[in-house]
Each structure stands twice: as C-alpha cells, then as structure tokens.
Amino acid sequence: MSATSQTPPFQHQFPGTSPPQNGIESIDQEGKEELSHSNRTSTMDNNEQHHREDQKSMTNSRYMPLLVVNYLMLFVGSLSSSLLSKFYFIHKGSNKWVSSWVQCAGFPLLLIPIFLPRRSTRKPFTDFTPRMLLYSILVGLMLGFNNLLISWGVAYLPVSTSALLLSSQLAFTLILSAIIVKQKINFSNLNCVILLTLSSIILALDSSHQRPEGLTKRNYFIGFFCTIGAGLLFSLYLPVMEKIYRTVYCYEMVMEIQLVMEIAATVLATVGMACDGGFSGIREEADRVFDLGPTAYWVTIMATVVTWQWCFTGTAGMVFLTSSLTGGICSTALLSMNVLGGVVVYRDPFGGFKAVSTVLCVWGFCSYVFGMHVRKKLENAQTRNSNGRESFSELVPLEIRDEVC
Numbered sequence: 001m002s003a004t005s006q007t008p009p010f011q012h013q014f015p016g017t018s019p020p021q022n023g024i025e026s027i028d029q030e031g032k033e034e035l036s037h038s039n040r041t042s043t044m045d046n047n048e049q050h051h052r053e054d055q056k057s058m059t060n061s062r063y064m065p066l067l068v069v070n071y072l073m074l075f076v077g078s079l080s081s082s083l084l085s086k087f088y089f090i091h092k093g094s095n096k097w098v099s100s101w102v103q104c105a106g107f108p109l110l111l112i113p114i115f116l117p118r119r120s121t122r123k124p125f126t127d128f129t130p131r132m133l134l135y136s137i138l139v140g141l142m143l144g145f146n147n148l149l150i151s152w153g154v155a156y157l158p159v160s161t162s163a164l165l166l167s168s169q170l171a172f173t174l175i176l177s178a179i180i181v182k183q184k185i186n187f188s189n190l191n192c193v194i195l196l197t198l199s200s201i202i203l204a205l206d207s208s209h210q211r212p213e214g215l216t217k218r219n220y221f222i223g224f225f226c227t228i229g230a231g232l233l234f235s236l237y238l239p240v241m242e243k244i245y246r247t248v249y250c251y252e253m254v255m256e257i258q259l260v261m262e263i264a265a266t267v268l269a270t271v272g273m274a275c276d277g278g279f280s281g282i283r284e285e286a287d288r289v290f291d292l293g294p295t296a297y298w299v300t301i302m303a304t305v306v307t308w309q310w311c312f313t314g315t316a317g318m319v320f321l322t323s324s325l326t327g328g329i330c331s332t333a334l335l336s337m338n339v340l341g342g343v344v345v346y347r348d349p350f351g352g353f354k355a356v357s358t359v360l361c362v363w364g365f366c367s368y369v370f371g372m373h374v375r376k377k378l379e380n381a382q383t384r385n386s387n388g389r390e391s392f393s394e395l396v397p398l399e400i401r402d403e404v405c
C-alpha cells in the first residue's frame with residue numbers, strides 16, 4: 001500500500017494522544033509496514049530528515065483549519081441531528097428503521113471531500129486494500145446497528161435521559177481506548193470523563209421524575225437498554241477507528257473509509273426497512289401519519305440526513321486528527337448542548353439541575369482542551385529540544401514531565 005511510502009502527516013498531533021513510537025500493535029500488514037517504515041526513518045540521513053520536517057510543517061498548516069472545520073461539523077451536526085430526530089418522533093413519525101437510515105444515507109455527500117480538486121496527484125481509493133475494505137464494512141455494520149439502537153432510545157426516552165445514558169459511553173471509551181489503542185490515562189482526561197459523567201448523572205436526577213405521559217414501563221426499559229447498548233457500541237467504534245486510521249496517511253482516505261462504512265450501514269438499514277413493512281409504509285407515514293403533512297415530512301428527512309452526515313464526518317475527522325478519546329469527549333460534551341437545544345427549541349424546562357450540569361460539562365470540556373493545549377506546547381518544546389540534541393528532561397519541570405510521559 002502506498003500509504004506506507006509516506007510519513008503519516010497529521011496523525012495524532014496532541015502529545016497525550018500520540019501513538020507510542022515503539023511497539024505499536026498494528027492491526028494489519030499495512031500497520032506493520034508503517035511501523036517498520038518509522039524504524040527506517042530513524043536511520044535517515046540529514047537530507048531525508050529535512051525533507052520529512054518540511055512535509056511536517058506543510059501539513060501543520062493544514063492541520064488547524066481541518067480541526068476547526070471538523071469540530072464545527074460535529075457541533076452543528078450533533079445538535080441539529082438530535083433535535084431533528086426528536087422532531088420526527090414528536091410529529092408522529094414512528095419508524096425506527098427510517099430513523100436509523102437517515103443517520104447514514106447521506107453518504108453521497110462524502111464524494112465532495114473525496115473528489116474535490118486539489119494539488120495532490122493522489123487518485124481516490126488507490127490506497128484501499130481488500131483488508132481495509134473488509135474492516136470498513138464490518139465497522140459500518142456495527143455503526144448501522146448502533147444507529148438502530150440510538151433510534152429506539154430517541155423514540156422512547158426524554159432527551160436528557162438519553163443524554164445521560166449516552167454519556168456513559170465516555171467511561172467505556174476511556175477503558176476501551178486504553179485497551180485497544182493504548183491510550184494513556186492521565187489527570188486531564190480522567191478529570192474530564194468524571195466531570196462529563198457527573199454532568200449526566202445530574203441531568204438524570206432531574207429527569208427521573210419526567211417519564212413522558214403514555215410511555216409504558218416496557219418501552220421505557222427498551223429505550224434505556226438500547227441507549228446503553230448504543231453507548232457501548234460507539235465506545236468500541238471510536239478506538240477501532242483510531243486503530244484503522246493509524247494505517248492511513250491523509251484526510252481523504254478517512255473520508256473514503258467513512259464512505260464504505262456508511263454504505264454498509266445504509267444497506268443494513270435498507271434491508272431492515274424492506275423487511276419491516278417495506279417502502280410503502282414510509283409513503284403511508286409521509287402521507288397520512290406525519291401530522292405536518294408530506295412536504296414537511298420529506299424536508300425533515302432530508303435535513304436529518306444532511307445533519308447526521310455532518311455529525312459522523314466531524315466525528316471521523318476528530319478521531320483521525322486527535323484520538324478516539326478526544327473525539328468521544330467532543331461528542332459527549334455536545335450531549336449537554338443538545339439538552340440546551342431542547343430547552344430553546346422544544347421549551348423543555350430548564351432548572352437548577354440542568355444549569356449545574358451544563359456548567360460541569362463546559363468546565364470538563366474546557367479543562368480538557370486547555371490540558372491538550374499545554375501538552376501540545378510541551379511536545380513542541382520536546383521536539384525543539386531533541387533537534388538541538390538536548391534532553392527533554394532538562395527543559396521540563398519534573399511534575400509536568402510526569403504528567404506528559
């Protein structure tokens with residue numbers, strides 16, 4: 001694979017999240033080749049070293065804009081897709097397969113970043129190996145199943161309850177990314193996971209007496225366990241994606257993998273929809289069931305398709321540019337924003353519990369971002385130091401060094 005012929009330019013640039021230089025367990029041959037390549041680069045002569053550094057600084061200039069664009073997509077996509085999904089169910093939409101189909105059917109939009117004209121001579125999909133294709137399809141099916149579980153949760157639970165249950169995915173993500181991608185657990189990420197989880201527990205305390213009228217206990221528990229299941233699947237999805245992205249060297253390849261995954265998830269949802277009453281059921285829902293009429297139905301469906309696409313593209317980009325844990329933290333922090341969205345759009349009540357929960361969430365998220373910023377600065381200092389053949393330990397105070405290493 002030609003991915004092995006270059007140094008991955010902007011992978012894992014935050015120090016706390018960067019893969020270890022030695023002993024990475026590769027998921028496949030490409031990963032092993034990448035590893036042996038990185039060993040080879042350690043013996044490069046000075047010219048090659050300069051060349052590599054030039055490449056790095058070139059990519060660095062693309063890194064921040066990509067990060068900002070991806071986070072904006074995640075922010076806008078997560079908030080608007082969750083509000084629109086609830087809108088569908090509030091106005092008498094009830095098909096869980098439709099609700100999971102809209103989460104992935106926007107995959108053709110990914111052709112834009114894939115085929116966007118650019119300076120690079122790389123042709124789309126030329127680096128795709130059969131093994132990568134297989135992994136993408138398997139992860140896509142897992143994502144499709146996650147989407148179905150999310151739909152059951154959104155259909156039956158209040159926004160704040162599902163936000164609480166989904167936030168449990170962060171603790172799972174921390175554990176699974178420690179196992180799968182050897183994510184280091186440090187004060188900054190542990191503090192953030194605890195604050196975001198606390199924020200959700202407070203929301204749950206507030207919403208425990210808010211079971212919507214007409215929701216049976218049975219349906220409540222179906223929604224409850226489906227959402228917990230979705231949280232578990234998503235926390236497996238994130239580090240598995242990070243592992244796959246370690247064999248990938250450019251953002252365009254991330255979009256290609258995302259395209260294959262979402263096609264697989266869409267096939268799953270389409271088969272489910274066909275088996276569960278067929279497509280005539282959807283027309284029936286649009287014409288007779290949705291209480292705002294067919295035009296509003298199709299506009300809602302199309303808008304949900306686009307916004308879910310932003311959400312998943314943003315998540316994939318964040319995992320690629322940072323790490324599965326950072327991606328998970330960014331997604332989960334937005335769950336509290338979704339609660340605020342519910343307050344503004346659906347006039348959900350907003351009391352002291354929700355205010356405290358939101359403050360905790362913003363605090364956890366900001367302290368994590370600040371921690372990453374400090375670590376990034378330290379890493380730059382370390383890089384400058386090692387170029388100057390000085391030891392990192394000479395520059396960085398002991399207590400900070402312990403935190404970084």
Ligand SMILES: Nc1nc2[nH]cnc2c(=O)[nH]1
Binds near residue numbers: 150232233
């Ligand atoms: N389970 C789960 N599925 C998602 N799909 C998009 N965002 C999420 C998330 O945060 N959790």
